[in-house]
Amino acid sequence: MKTIPIVDLKRQYRTIRPSIDEGIRTVVASQHFILGVQTERFEKAFADFCGKRYAVALRSGTDALYAALAAMGIKPRDEVIVPALTFIATAEVVTLLGGRVVFCDVDRESGLAQAKDIQKVMTKKSKFVIPVHLYGQIAPMDEIFRLARSRKVQVIEDAAQAHGAIYKKMMAPIGRVAAYSFYPAKNLGAYGDAGALVTDDRTLYENTLLFRNHGQPKGEKYRHVRIGSNLRMDEIQAAVLSVKLRYLHGWTSRRRQLAKYYDRELSKVEGISLLTTLPFSKPAYHLYCIRAKARDDLQAYLAQKGIETRIHYPLPLHLQPAYRHLGYRRGDFPNAQRLAAEILCLPMFPELTIGEVATVCRTIAKFYQLQGKPHVRQHPVYQHASSP
Template identity: 40%
Template sequence: MQVPQLDLTRAHRGLEVELLAAAEKVILSGRYALGEEVSGFEAAIAELSGAAEAVAVNSGTDALNLALMAAGIGSGAEVVTTPFTFFATVEAILAVGARPVFVDIDPGTFNVNPQLVERALTARTRALLPVHLFGHPADMPRLEDVAEAEGGLLLIEDCAQAVGASLNGVPVGSFGDLAAFSFYPTKNLGALGDAGAVVTRYPDYAAAVRRLRNHGQSAPYHHDTRGLNSRMDELQAAFLNVKLRRLSAWNQERRKLAATYGELLAGISEVETPTELAGCYHVYHQYAVRVGARDDVLAELKEAGIGATVYYPVPLHLMKVLSFLGHKPGDFPEAERAAREVLCLPIYPGLTAKEQDYVAEHLKRAVKRHPQSKGEG
């Protein structure tokens, strides 16, 4: 049996007619950028995230970059974030000339540990940038307390992997001053190409992002500042408007799949299944387990045709491109341990019970053959 890491065609089954109709509507409209589909999607994603406004942009990476730019964060500023995430989080910080400052993660949620944030703050700290990794909300109330206690540090959420997630009934994206979403095709809500959005409760920030995404224009050919070319295409907005109506059902399906994995792997001491803290609504963009001898286990799963994947094999502070920060192994031990142990199993709408049984059975066999304890290595 082959169980792919991800099969996007399964989520699109039954949507083909709607997606083609949406594309045809855009083609016939003659309006391909910043039209009705984009404005409609902006209204919908603002409502979903509990924000006052949303601004559709070209990608999740641009959303982070534009959020930082709109907030006025630039050269000389420090932004506190996690070393265990996709590189785009730090890439955006670097793009505006700021310096990333890392804080180690909570080993249960893989999110930044709020108890460690205060010791990372300096007179140059301008913002906290937590990531809701794998779909589990970060501890936003405690991070809000830290931001307020330090005289109102900016709080910018990276929601790239967590669209539809919530904490105590409050959706991610509504806690921070600004938040960035990605709609890359592999995300829980994915376009058929690149797309992203910035959401905010503040009209001034929304207006700034709108200018910045369109070359810094306040009016046609009147440029107030240097911006980017980061408009969301009408076509991608049209596709997202179709798919957004299914997001809740898809996230519920992911949660059911996660529960099934939890049942199948219960009692296997060599496998640590994901945490969902009280009050959190985890949307399982990834189903991230921890195993010892991870790379050996992964090799066996791949031999069995299972598309398990490692996110992320190298924590950011040990990346060559960030060597100028001066970090060394051991600086962030939980992030480093996660990079050694985390293994993401296939999880997506349309995954079958037979496929999950197959994945779980082969994982059980592999960890028994490679019994290295977690934390070793």
């Protein structure tokens, strides 16, 4: 039985193999593996891609969040607001730096934290908020920035899933700083872990450069002007990412094309609700996710038919055992919990064919037909205005 994977990195490699192999060979031949010309080239190219002045290449997206908080001066017991529905790294860095994580709910129809969700949990101790551009859609940042300014709270954008996403003709960061991940399966993926911090703020940029390399000024060895860490991206990852970055605009356009097909076909299926796209947003579709009735049964049925799916994320952060000590309970963030019970992520990668997407859609429709439910409706409940 032919399978349809959630992502297929081998297909991508086959399309760009000569350039990737040449980039890796260049690094190996140079025998310069840390903070060399490849890193500098990638930093400039990625900053240009994002329309920003500076990018700092780092070891992972987690490290990018960590470095941003550290460079912006987080102090022990500072409260940092994080959406309850995201990957745990967004909260982990706060805990590791001695801050106190405060979770907030998300919008049920988009999965994004909104200003009203953040405001509900703000206190006088709130110092940072980390909006997550979940699944590749930028959060409603205008309202979040207005709230943050009024409460003197700093904002760090978690753009780990949003490479190439657009918000009112801008890419992240919409504000001062954004953290990106280049985990292999991301829209721009390395061949290992990697990440970057992007900013227009020179002071933040320079502080992050120091922090990623043990507090050493550029070009100096064994003189440390501040406490830092080892958060450096290696040269092989930088070379790989530089090659892939040349294709990212095209890959993003293809993701939007596939999402548009999914939207059109799945909007006809009773039992499926499409996540909303905000009117000012042009998502990058790192993940294509739906809300599904009988989600677990649907996932099992698709697996039987050779279609791989994932759940991002099955347990909200406030209910994770690692954060039990914070005292949250079931029901505290009902939208996050409801989405965790309904969300299902379908195959999405640029090399996916329209025929494969059509097969996924037909198989989902067939599942609900077999359930004895009407499988076609005239007026979709959650219409999704995808970008072409």
